[in-house]
Amino acid sequence: MDFRHILKIKKVTLSTFLGVFFTLLTVQSFAKQEEKPAEHAENAETEAFNPTVAILEHIGDSHYWHVGGSTSIPLPIILFTDKGTEFFSSSNFHHGTEAHEGKYYTYKLIEDKIKVVNAAGELDKEASKHVYDFSITKNVLAIWIGGILLLIIFLSVASAYKKREGKAPKGFQSLIEPVILFVRDEIARPNIGYRYARYMPVLLTIFFFIWINNMLGLIPIFPGGANVTGNILFTFMLSTAVLLIVNFSANKYYWKHIFMPDVPLWLYPIMIPVELIGIISKPFALMIRLYANISAGHIIVLSLISLIFIFKSLFLAPVSVAFVLFMDVLELLVAFLQAFIFTMLTALFIGTAVEEHHH
């Protein structure tokens, strides 16, 4: 699938989002560049704040986890090459400034992607094709943190159910139970029907997995802050799971609807491709919706924060923080809403696949 293309689109929408700020910045920086003597030009380039780069860096995946100031946690690099497996710490790259000589190749971070370089430090495209990056990146680690949190929460809740068998829920259990019942009674049952119980584990897992990753993404400091659900590969993985679940649980009525729809025969050449595209487009919409919503939220928050640096004024900070607070509260709602919509549509698709028609 064409991810790069989508990334490009994102950059375009981002720039429209920030149109005003861009113009302000460029005007300001142009003015400064004109004032500055030539020898300071190189220095000015490193100091100038580019919100687009900063924001994309923040919402993108990384081989480092930035904690604060100039400290960041180096993450393990795992590379599968045609010659063997490489394993080393990302601190060897010194944030992309230095190349690391591994066992088989010499690697360098180019635009935060691991590429093979030759002795002269130039990109070796041919060799790079044999290197597969299986590193534990920021997003992978964030997924693990989210997953471990989910396991801790739900295993303790499950043990509470075992301990207090047949009794009313208590404590944390009573916080979680309404949400589980919400998934069952508002998402699974109305959309899937009486066969809902089979799909409850996957719906609950998808719902809570998305929700917790959405919420962890809103936390600006270390254990959170990763843009997991705003990563199109993550949503691609989830929507692929949905695609497989929906189509593998589909009954004959579903397939009949696709290959033998109730239309005149001469419409079949149109209808069948449309229906086949529909199979793909439904999870595809899920993928884009979650990714775009969460990324947009992150971009807006980061843009508002960037205002302070664009205007280089601390007086703007209260305004910025007030807007960010508002956005964060809104994002808290969106975090739940997107998890709900994703799960809800998944249930709906499963429902259409297992529905029994009696025409």
Next chain:
Amino acid sequence: MEELFDGLLNDHLGFVVWSTVAFIILLVLLGKFAWKPIMAAIGERERFIEDALLKAEAAKQEMALLTAENESLMKQARAERDLILAEAKKLKDQIVNEAKDIANKEGARMIENARLEINNQKAIALADVKNQVATLSIEIAEKILRKQLEDAHKQDELVADLLKEVKLK
């Protein structure tokens, strides 16, 4: 276009694989150790609550039935009590009446007996008095006679009189 896909798998396949693995592990672990027991417990409790509600409804109906039954029983018992009381009263009256009758009869009989006895006693006493009167009379006559016959002359005279009388016969 070629460049767009260039290195896509090299850079991103790892993340897709890692996230898929994480998702599958999470699905399996949560499915087995969290969702299954939780859904089972919730279902169990819902069934239990439904059951309890149904039972409560049934108990209410039974209660109503019992109350109705109790009322009818009470009524019956009250009626029975009245009946028993009435019967007892009747029996009491009868017994009292019977006792009165018996007492009356007995009294009459005793009075009769007493009168008879009194009469007997009176007759005996009268006879006794008669005897005593006779005895007394004889004794008095004897004493008078003895007094008259104290001297021999008078005795002779009497004997003579007596003999005269005998001779006449």
